[in-house]
Amino acid sequence: MTRESESGLPIEPVYGPDALTDWDAAEKLGEPGKYPFTRGVYPSMYTGRPWTMRQYAGFGTATESNARYKQLIANGTMGLSVAFDLPTQMGHDSDAPIASGEVGKVGVAIDSIDDMRVLFGGIPLDKVSTSMTINAPASLLLLLYQLVAEEQGVSADKLTGTIQNDVLKEYIARGTYIFPPKPSLRLIADIFKYCKAEIPKWNTISISGYHMAEAGASPAQEIAFTLADGIEYVRTAVAAGMDVDDFAPRLSFFFVARTTILEEVAKFRAARRIWARVMKEEFGAKNPKSLMLRFHTQTAGVQLTAQQPEVNLVRVAVQGLGAVLGGTQSLHTNSFDEAIALPTDKSARLALRTQQVLAYETDVTATVDPFAGSYVVERMTDDVEAAALELMGKVEDLGGAVNAIEHGFQKSEIERSAYRIAQETDSGERVVVGVNRFQLDEEEPYEPLRVDPAIEAQQADRLARLRAERDQGAVDSALAALKKAAEGEDNVLYPMKDALRARATVGEVCNALREVWGTYVPSDAF
Ligand SMILES: C[C@H](C(=O)O)C(=O)SCCNC(=O)CCNC(=O)[C@H](O)C(C)(C)COP(=O)(O)OP(=O)(O)OC[C@H]1O[C@@H](n2cnc3c(N)ncnc32)[C@H](O)[C@@H]1OP(=O)(O)O
Secondary structure: OOEEOOOOOEEOOOOOHHHHOOOOHHHHOOOOOOOOOOOOOOOOHHHHOOOEEEEEEOOEOHHHHHHHHHHHHHOOOOEEEEEEOHHHHOOOOOOOHHHOOOOOOOOEOOOOHHHHHHHOOOOOOOOOEEEEEOOOOHHHHHHHHHHHHHHOOOOHHHOEEEEOOOHHHHHHHHOOOOOOHHHHHHHHHHHHHHHHHHOOOEEOEEEEOHHHHHOOOOHHHHHHHHHHHHHHHHHHHHHOOOOHHHHHHHEEEEEEEOOOHHHHHHHHHHHHHHHHHHHHHHOOOOOHHHHOOOEEEEEOHHHOOOOOOOHHHHHHHHHHHHHHHOOOOEEEOOOOOOOOOEOOHHHHHHHHHHHHHHHHOOOOOOOOOOOOOOHHHHHHHHHHHHHHHHHHHHHHHOOOHHHHHHOOHHHHHHHHHHHHHHHHHHHOOOOOEOOOEOOOOOOOOOOOEOOOOOHHHHHHHHHHHHHHHOOHHHHHHHHHHHHHHHHOOOOOHHHHHHHHHOOOOHHHHHHHHHHHHOOOOOOOOO
């Protein structure tokens, strides 16, 4: 009767005290808010403050996205989370030939400070924390945010938020990389240093397992490869001359929440414990904040179905519950129609309402880490931890995360797991309600939200106007200074900020860096 968990670990029909023989609560758990942080990073957790309800949103132009943010804020969202379109994520302007057909589709199109100003118009940046899902061009969007804040009269030390800035997982699972690993890591170290000096409350990176999970990674693979990436970033920053406690408190993480709640709770707890130990034992961090794995969670998009889409409301509620029981700091609950299209106003509101029900109508926020001491969850926490440590050891044996990426290790492990899931779904062994069981003879029609294709021409017009109006000499000399810094060792963010202030575009700044650093071409192993 033993079942296999998503990580391929056994789940017994019944657990009792013998599941925890040799299990020392003081060593494994400690107290909430204390090393090894198994029970959560804050002593009071949600009894002190609920998690941040942070709905990922953005589409079309800056004007449309700004309206959606204001609506989300009016509906009770507690933090913003910006989705950029693919051209922006790849460092191309909206009028670049390669951008054709993609402008404003999967997120908002941002070409320059002119767009960024509109995106945050009427939103006081000292009152809201903002996450930006941007990786290779993360430094540009952060600087644009700072420039808009300056225009609002908000100083950088008041800014709170996160840039995703996690290029390693782009090579593994997400795909929006630009530069090769070496300059990418150097840029990340420059960002850490810049934020330490200029924007001290900013979370400089969101080291993400979410996308690996969406690509098929098991829970153990998800945390193993994510923490291995984290180790690579820490090594990079230390090698660049930073003291670990100067940047580690501002590292953050991002995981998925699947419908398999027990293993997910175990996964979150195991990840916290592994990270605390790595930071303390391997890197000698002294500041307790350096040991705290703080994370955002998004419910598993890959588990949503286009068939009978309303069923997704139920899945998301279950997934969100798992994230909360696992002690997430920030949560995005997917909208029920996201397997079909971008969410409508109504479905986006329902997704947020799901979090509000969890926070204000259940009792799971009344006590910290409710699963502590549960035979099954403690056993699974230990098992997922052991499986993740084993995989992290394999990454180390290959010479660390970057070398393992170049061997294609993480990607092929994830693909194997994805194949297993697909086979189980096809054979019906893995039940997907509405897809391979409990289907309807006829699906009800659903009218999805569509992005107006005219916005591509609108963005091109805005760019033409910007190029005609700006001081081209100032842009050229700022871009030349940026290239010089990129060739040498000076922090590139300072000249980059000058260029963006002079209204250089996202594409122009990224092209300047492409000229110096080149672009990444995956090895044959991919
Ligand atoms: C799929 C899609 C795609 O591929 O495109 C994506 O990637 S979407 C990806 C979207 N990604 C995201 O949305 C990432 C979001 N990430 C974040 O917001 C951050 O990185 C985070 C995970 C650290 C959460 O930050 P946050 O500001 O929301 O929450 P925090 O936990 O830091 O809490 C805010 C402040 O309140 C304090 N605080 C919170 N709770 C407590 C408590 N119980 N007791 C005492 N203090 C507390 C914290 O110390 C902190 O202050 P202080 O700072 O002073 O200590």
